[in-house]
Amino acid sequence: MTLSPDIGTRVRVCALSDLEVERGRAALFGSVQIALFVLADGSVHAVSNLDPYSGAHVMSRGIVGTRGDVPTLASPMHKQVFDLRTGECLDTQGKASATLRVWDVTVRDGQIELNIEEIR
DSSP states (O other): OBOEEOSTTEEEEEEGGGSBBTBOEEEEETTEEEEEEEOTTSOEEEEESBOTTTOOBOGGGSEEEEETTEEEEEOTTTOOEEETTTOBBSOOTTSOOOBOOEEOEEEETTEEEEEHHHHO
């Protein structure tokens, strides 16, 4: 899925109905890859599709879960677990901590939007 610029600083990414609950989708804006997730509670999260540990663009294929009340995403490569709200790695497994970039998501009229200024 490719992002299409909209008027102002917001970018319409896709319709909320294009996403499946707890299944990631990758979106491309220029050279920036973003992984999008809608959770069972209806919240939508956007994080970098780049796994900071493996260097592969695979986070949209990660496993969604929780740790307590924290929504999480596990890398499909080495299984590090990240907080979907902050991008913080919760499971460094003896490695230096890395984070996923996180974008603020707005859902307006059934459409998912991101701030274009944050993407660049």
